[in-house]
Amino acid sequence: MSLSLTLAKKSTLNAINDPKNKVIALSGAWGTGKTHLWKSIAAEVKIDYIDITAFGVISTEDLKSRIIQSHLNGKLRGSGTVAQEFTHFFSGIAKKLTGSDIIKTTLLGLPLITRKKLVLIDDIERKHKNYDTDEFLGFINEFSEKYETKFLLILNSDKIADSATWQQLREKVIDFEITLSTSADEAFKIVCPELSSDYLRYVKETAIKLDISNIRILRKIISTITNLLEGHFDLAPEISRLFIPYTVLMIAAHYRGVGNGITLEYIEKFSPGNSKEFTQQEMEWNKSLAMVDFRRDQFFPLISEHLKSGVSNQDEIAAFLLPHKKNIERNRRATKTSEFIKDCLWHPHLPDAYFKNYYNAMEDHIYEVDPQDITTIFNILKDENEHHLADVILQKWITFANADTNIFKRLSNGDPSAIHPLINQLKLNILKPAEAKPTLLTALDVYNYIDGGPHQNIILASTKDDYAYLISTLKRDTLKDFISTYIRHFQTNSPTSIFISNRMFETYTYLSSTNPRIARMISREFAARKLEQKTRAG
Template sequence: MSIDKTKENLKELIADEGNRVIALSGKWGTGKSYLWKSVQEDAGLDSVKDALYISLFGIRDISQLKVKLVQGALADPNGSGKIMQWINDSWQRWGKPLRALKANASDVIDELALLAVPKILNERFIVLDDIERKHDKLDISEVMGFIDEYTQKHKARFLLILNSDQLADKTMWDTLREKIIDYEVVLNTSPEEAFLIALEAHPCVYAPSVSDAVKKCSITNIRIIQKIIRAVNRLLANRGVLNDATLARVIPSTVLLGAIHYRGIPDGPDAKFVLSFNIDSHQQAKEFKGKMGADRTQRDRLEDQWALLMGRLNIPNCDEFEAVANSFFETGLIEEGKLKFVIDRYVAEAMADSTRQRVEDFIYKITWNPEISDHELLLQAEALIPEMHTMDPYYLTSVHATVSQLPEGKPVAERMIERWLENYREHETSRFEGDYILNRGLHPKIAEEFEADKARIYPALSLLDVCKRVEQKGNPEDRDEKTMKLSTPEQFENEIRALSGKDLQTFMMKNFEFYSNRERFAYPFGMAMENFVLACRTICKKNDDLKRANLIRHLFDRYASSSDLLDESGLPATPLEATRNRLKQH
């Protein structure tokens, strides 16, 4: 039953004074106290407007309950004067005898309060809340006796409010219902109603998105929803207006993790399941178990239900945001840097997707809507310029080519490129894409910008740098390959002549390794190995640095072949080779 229907039903029952004891039951946090206050405000009976409201939480005995009722009555400005007068009169009459019996002055006051109870509760409307949270020492039969006494002797009326899902002893409620309750109303608050009540105390600019997620999670506990709304407000504070795609990415996860943390979903998933969830992996694991004929466990069935919930919330997988949000619920602290980074990324991705869709619609019109004039198409292209910075540079290159084909389209296409470059240059962190991907073309201005950016961030490597990097990493990377492909015999010669010690050893031994495995390195390094040999041949032929030349000859004898130092005519490239050949002839 919805709150509105329950309210009307409860008002009718209260209006009938023949109903001495009425019960309002429902799950914890679903708005029973809220409903009572609403009924009380609209009540036509003064007794209902002036009703005494007492929570039985922790109350140990009936005497303590009566003292609480007196305290509640004293808090009422309309009736406290008469009650105080009665207590004062009783003090004059009973104070001295009670002081003789009680050592503690507060005990005397409590006794006087107890004497005042029949007078105070006469014909009063009394609300007893949290009956299921009474102290174990307070027996339910005592509560029943108290209610029966004051309804019969003092014409009091009672409204009992109880959380039906938190009863430790179900027979207690059955006994109350059977013995003393005239009518019972059960409140079944819907998630939508619970959210609207929670929203009254905690406004939220993202209310529609939060409400939708609350409904999909079937959360009806108003207190939990209020905590979730506060969490959303904190996580998204000062974020400005977020687009729908970003909200769809962050709100459902926040609501779900909040509901898990505050235990708002019966038999719901745990945070570990959510943080590691991937719909494809879940489905593959399920199919694999089915093929293997494995018995399905209770956990398997629960995880299937949880996966369906993730599907309703449109959460196919989780990433950094869920980790940050879950950390917030567990610690109360926000990792602001990580949160800003991931939300900014969601915003940028959503904007890029929106722009790409608009661009694709525009290109479709060029091809399939010949009735649209070139002038109108040009105007539509100009309207896209402010958003072109979100485009992938390769896709932008393709769009540039298409727009350039329109009459007078070249200047517009160039402004698209310039807008992209302006945004690219504004960012401190480089985003260059590297060499062409899958042979896709890249506009020359963008390619030039990328090369300049790479040169700034990654200064040119020396040939020795390449040898050291490959020795350390095992395989050459793009920069290593490019350096070797662009190398010349003169560069190798200069490097060999300039190096000494450990650097010379590393350089020579690594290049002999490349040369010995030239079939493997021919593609990534191009002519680099041949250039190395030419450089060595030149140094030996000039023989102007005898020790370095002899070192090269020795290394070729050991790690390659001395014949590799012969020149193109087949003549010995060095005096040493000529001497060896003459000795062989004799």
């Protein structure tokens, strides 16, 4: 019968305590927790036991010696009369015999130890290849029948080389067999009983999703991730869920621990946009990649490097995590401000220190609050007779704003009437920069937010050659934004927007012969919006 860990524990214990069962087998795949199961029920076994491993055992004599050695090392529970008799027997012959004679004579006393006892033999599939399986089965049969020895045989069913002989074992020797089939959830609870960190919750969630139930593989996964995240165990769940799932898959694949056999080499070469035809096996592997939302970010090569070399580049790991941490903190502060405003407007009872506590928490980050919200907070504090605090918060925001070279972007949205006059006044300063004369790109950028002033003069004085040169200097993302700006002006009816769109249409016509690739990009974007480029009447 194939059982979960919980049911297998109960079944194995009942089988051992049942006097009718002389030979019991506990089988299952590698890493399913067979040894763990035994240790968890050992205290409840009603008879004395000896436990040994068959790893490397080369003969029946070697096996018997291990049983005796285990007894002499105190692994036999209790100190019953039979055990005392054997110890007396062994002490007596040791005085009369030497060398191999001692060993052979000592082995004759083995039945005194094992009679009516349980002998647990683990790792049977790892016996030496020269130790004949039939000879091993003969030993089990002899001692179980003649000396009332009960055996619990633990073996990995997927590692047995001589399957035909072991089938005979099942048919002729074994009285009761339990096949352990541990679930991923059960296995993870064995390896990690307590989820002390958020990242461990995502490790468990992914292991269950990928059906990783091998205890040894799970230990390697947790150990590897712990090494990678040294000093970062307090990661927010929003960060952990980004990379922990695919990290679990990569580690499991490296140790050949995923059921469908996906390899680390395949993951490293995988490209989400690849149009190749995949084999049936590769399609199964791709499902695993989809399960973990696989991505090639900066953390991906750090995992590969660690798995192959054992080296954890903590500086690069910290550099990868830092912007994510800052983004999470920024989002939490935004939520704090939103909740603060709601509380101030609608909460019937607020503690006296509530307003001051908000400022203390936000003092160094007050500029993250947008102009309209900072105005709302200012007005709220005035209504609450917190005049000094209102002035402090507003002046703090303005101090940050004066040091911001891109302040116009902060002033682009919102109704000016809903923004404090001192903040609105900052717009005038933008039009009088102390730096060098603004470029056409800067003028177009600023004009998206503020009309009039020297930036408009630059726009009106620019020719198609100026636009063509500007376009030739732009990189991918900047070019994309620039074309989007052109389209916005094309859809706006202000005199300056009409001038800009007409100048750009001249430039587009010029580029059709000098730089057809960019001209096609512009045509593509207009077509996507179902717009037709043309000269517009001013």
